[in-house]
Amino acid sequence: MASAKLGVGVIGCGTVGGGVVKLLVAEQAQLRRKTGVTVELRKAVDTDAAKRSATGLPPALLAEDANAVLADPEIGVVVEVIGGVNPARSLVEGALAAGKHVVTANKELVAKHGPELLALARKHGVTLHFEASSCGGIPVIHALGQSLAANRFETLLGIVNGTTNFILTKMHREGAEFAEVLAEAQRLGYAEADPTADVDGHDAAYKLAILAAMAFDSHFDYRDIHTEGIRNISARDIAIAKDYGYVVKLLAIGAAHADGRVELRVHPVLVPEEHPLAAVSDAFNAVFARGNYVGDVMLYGRGAGQLPTASAIVGDIIDLAMHQAQGGTSPRMNFGTQAKAVVPMGEVRTQYYLRLDVKDRPGVLAAIARIFGDCGVSISAVKQAAATTESVELVIFTHEVGEAAFQKAVAGIGKLDVVVGVRAIIRAHV
């Protein structure tokens, strides 16, 4: 039987939880009109009294203990927005086991435990929705996992971390160095006090694991994703890239191989200015995918923030409410029905940008070119970019080559006594 009411419990009253509370309170009439169901916020939980009271909810709707949500039979859907694996995992498991739908924005939890949690949801006849877990307000999970699911995706390229895109955009526009822009981003609230998860690419890797499950129809272990951050990107490299018509972006990349394996990697990339992703600036996110039927498709928007993330969470609640209105349940998203292997990084083929300082001496380029040649690396462009009294700066672009061969060549080049130092390596192919 269709029920006219869907009770909601929100676990976590931080930024995102506060946004969900705000939307559910402000939009109750709209949600009823659109879904046919009264979506009723029954409880918001946080261990932090200050966060609870910041929601502005009456005390009767607030609780310190998540059991207040799990034990309420009138709560049909639990919104988990505390983040991290513990205690989120056990709370989500408890909610599913209690026959409650769960909507989560928790990328780490979904990336690490998505398959088990979805299996648990199926076992208990409920749904686990996670649209907000990747790219915030952009409805990319549903798009890849369902609307576009007729396609075999060839490539998936995502700017999925707003903090690093904000930093790289400012570095590009202002010629500033990473450390100073990071400090400013921290002041503005765009970067956390401990920026590791963002700037070292871990946040992007979790999101890629989730997006890749949707696009390539397979669960992947996020630990198999080769992950590099943006700490080593310098103003110098961004300036040179700009001269060559490139923008440096931290990309989350998935690429299907003909043998069924999939490349999954997160690292800075020189993106050509004319590529749609090059125009994705500031804290915006975008996912660009190429499907065998749909061709190129891109979804762009705010990947984080209180209200965009709450928009995605309430979108999932709308789906549950629409189903409840007619007595059915929402189809449970798969987290991939196949088991595909990740291509080892050494086998990945791409183009490279290499910057190094060398001694100003005849024969240097010949020595470098010889090592590249021995390793099968073919050079597409060389430029002497700047010179000091001690050294000359060389910028080298390669043709497409395997990562292992390139790294072997660079190791050999680094040992040449005419090479003062290898300053930067950035992959240059989308």
Add this chain to the structure above:
Amino acid sequence: MASAKLGVGVIGCGTVGGGVVKLLVAEQAQLRRKTGVTVELRKAVDTDAAKRSATGLPPALLAEDANAVLADPEIGVVVEVIGGVNPARSLVEGALAAGKHVVTANKELVAKHGPELLALARKHGVTLHFEASSCGGIPVIHALGQSLAANRFETLLGIVNGTTNFILTKMHREGAEFAEVLAEAQRLGYAEADPTADVDGHDAAYKLAILAAMAFDSHFDYRDIHTEGIRNISARDIAIAKDYGYVVKLLAIGAAHADGRVELRVHPVLVPEEHPLAAVSDAFNAVFARGNYVGDVMLYGRGAGQLPTASAIVGDIIDLAMHQAQGGTSPRMNFGTQAKAVVPMGEVRTQYYLRLDVKDRPGVLAAIARIFGDCGVSISAVKQAAATTESVELVIFTHEVGEAAFQKAVAGIGKLDVVVGVRAIIRAHV
């Protein structure tokens, strides 16, 4: 009870129908894996024997009469891809009345009869899906109507017609005139022999009616959409716009007013180069929307073509199959739960680009400026763009002003004896 099989009948074996057949045949294993249901193509129908045989299907799966689909109890979903209102409407009604789900790509049918057809679907406990009816492969219907449905949308800006975008892109890049680019587009198959529906904006108006229903939660009569096409856009105007940092695009525009009414209009617009829509080139489509929670969001991809459109249709079939796998039905999309009025075009406020030829005589600008002033139109820039022996070309940009006031001023200006002719009016605000 969940059924393990979903029979599909395709009505229409033209370009899109042929694509749907191709996908269903090629992807049966993938669809079974992803949905848990065997999606079985049981019948493809066309009155044209050549189109039937072009599908490559065995004769047993082909029929001339759509009743072969409606009468087959094993067919659970009917794909309508014949286009136009007749006989599509009665076929869709017949399928819904027979308790079959319908998936349609028919923008005209959905724009004109969406509410009645959705009501009929509800009455018979089935679903009418129409993701492919607007913007082909881009999953914009689901995004606006469900994933992002928590939002109140402030604006919706769409490049929703690939033919006109292809033509305008070529005119922009090559400096060519409309007529010659149209002829080339017709040779390449990007424009039809009778290009009226595309170049005069009617196709875009149907799509805007559908998108606006999703975004603004109200059915609108497509006849209330002010619609202008691109026939009057000249190479000269595109070149001048380019100089000022604009790209000319045919936009489908929706904008919510504070009083609950909605602006709906299709016409060429000068789009600033830095706007995300300016980079949407060739036959690509994009929908840019601003929601009160999600902020700016854009969906980009192929809005037409055999396989992108088939991708969207099969995406709708996947939704139906996933629901059937668990014995439920898909929530029926609303076509707006409110009744909002369309703002009359005269009340719309925007900026304008005006190009006119005037006699090279003192006092001309004063005469023009006086009429603008009398009508409350304020000028932001004037440029004498070119001169011949007979006349001088004036380009005028206005500040934001109401359409009625601007048109009244232009009518007066056109009657001045120093004005040789009003050559172009293009709205210049997004």
